[in-house]
Amino acid sequence: MPDIEQLSDLCKxxxxxxxxxxxxxxxxxxxxxxxxVELLQTSQPNVSQHMRKLKAGGLVKEAKKGQWVFxxxxxxxKPFLNEFFQHLPSQxxxxxxxxxxxxNCCD
Amino acid sequence: MPDIEQLSDLCKxxxxxxxxxxxxxxxxxxxxxxxxVELLQTSQPNVSQHMRKLKAGGLVKEAKKGQWVFxxxxxxxKPFLNEFFQHLPSQxxxxxxxxxxxxNCCD
DNA sequence: TTTATATATAACTGAATAATTATATAATCA
DNA sequence: TGATTATATAATTATTCAGTTATATATAAA
Numbered sequence: 001m002p003d004i005e006q007l008s009d010l011c012k013x014x015x016x017x018x019x020x021x022x023x024x025x026x027x028x029x030x031x032x033x034x035x036x037v038e039l040l041q042t043s044q045p046n047v048s049q050h051m052r053k054l055k056a057g058g059l060v061k062e063a064k065k066g067q068w069v070f071x072x073x074x075x076x077x078k079p080f081l082n083e084f085f086q087h088l089p090s091q092x093x094x095x096x097x098x099x100x101x102x103x104n105c106c107d
Numbered sequence: 108m109p110d111i112e113q114l115s116d117l118c119k120x121x122x123x124x125x126x127x128x129x130x131x132x133x134x135x136x137x138x139x140x141x142x143x144v145e146l147l148q149t150s151q152p153n154v155s156q157h158m159r160k161l162k163a164g165g166l167v168k169e170a171k172k173g174q175w176v177f178x179x180x181x182x183x184x185k186p187f188l189n190e191f192f193q194h195l196p197s198q199x200x201x202x203x204x205x206x207x208x209x210x211n212c213c214d
Numbered sequence: 215t216t217t218a219t220a221t222a223t224a225a226c227t228g229a230a231t232a233a234t235t236a237t238a239t240a241a242t243c244a
Numbered sequence: 245t246g247a248t249t250a251t252a253t254a255a256t257t258a259t260t261c262a263g264t265t266a267t268a269t270a271t272a273a274a
Contacts, residue, residue: 004196008127015119016232017112024111033251046233048252067241067250080194087187089111105250123262140221153263155222174220174271212220 002080010081013057018042019050023073024088026060028095030072034105038098068106109187117188120164125149126157130180131195133167135202137179141212145205175213 002010014020018040025031025039036047051071054060061074075081100106109117121127125147132138132146143154158178161167168181182188207213 001196002194004127004131005124007191007195008122008124010122011118011127012122015115015117015122017115018232020111020115020118043234044251045235045253049232052252064241069251080191083190084114084187087109088114089108125262150264151221152223152265156262159222171271176221 007080010057010059010078013053013059014084016050018046019054020088021091022047022050022054023059023085025091025095026071026073027085027088028090028092030063030070031095032068032070032100032106034103035098035100036071038103039094065106070106114187117164117166117185120160120166121191123157125153126161127195128198129154129157129161130166130192132198132202133178133180134192134195135197135199137170137177138202139175139177139207139213141210142205142207143178145210146201172213177213 014023021040022036025036031039033044033047033051036051037044040047051060051062054071055062058077059074060071063070063072073085075085121130128147129143132143138146140151140154140158143158144151147154158167158169161178162169165184166181167178170177170179180192182192
């Protein structure tokens with residue numbers, strides 16, 4: 001059972017537009033760093049820093065595949081966030097519109 | 108249906124230990140400013156500023172009774188926060204331990 | 215109508231934090 | 245091995261934000 005401080009720290013992570021967008025994108029499927037850079041139209045270091053925080057907060061997990069790093073949601077152990085995540089607007093169209101193949105990454 | 112920015116703004120409000128504590132206290136019953144000052148062991152202006160933000164974010168509502176202001180939770184219209192609020196640790200003991208009568212306020 | 219009480223707002227300060235720029239690490243390929 | 249690519253980290257800057265101090269408003273009581 002998480003205490004107030006752990007919960008407020010979690011909310012702080014969710015309380016940033018770019019991070020919350022990242023999480024909503026990851027709801028669709030796992031994504032590599034470069035896909036996130038494209039989807040968010042920001043810099044690679046900026047994505048990396050956000051991913052580090054999300055990972056430290058236990059909200060995402062990473063999988064290294066060769067030289068590429070894929071991130072995916074890790075919220076199965078946080079039932080109190082279920083409804084919230086279900087209500088995140090769908091990003092299906094945006095995520096479907098890109099692929100590692102098109103971006104020449106992760107092939 | 109709230110968009111990502113509205114949701115991240117809401118999370119930002121929840122992402123502060125004192126504000127999240129206030130909300131968990133209000134889960135028990137409505138409270139006046141001075142009760143919150145006592146429960147949180149902080150200054151009256153600090154409480155007022157947090158309440159203003161929570162009110163602006165639509166998370167609490169206020170009721171003026173004479174010279175006193177009572178705050179209460181307003182989350183019925185936010186189903187995506189239901190589970191989250193249910194998981195906030197109970198503050199029943201703390202809230203039960205104080206009363207306007209003891210504090211000589213709101214009588 | 216002066217005084218006291220309850221709460222809010224404003225101005226300020228210091229700390230936290232997001233984004234950028236520059237650099238480092240780590241893996242792959244020629 | 246040296247060059248290239250993918251990602252991470254460090255250092256810096258600018259902004260945001262929580263808390264304090266001082267002051268204002270508003271209601272009630274003397």
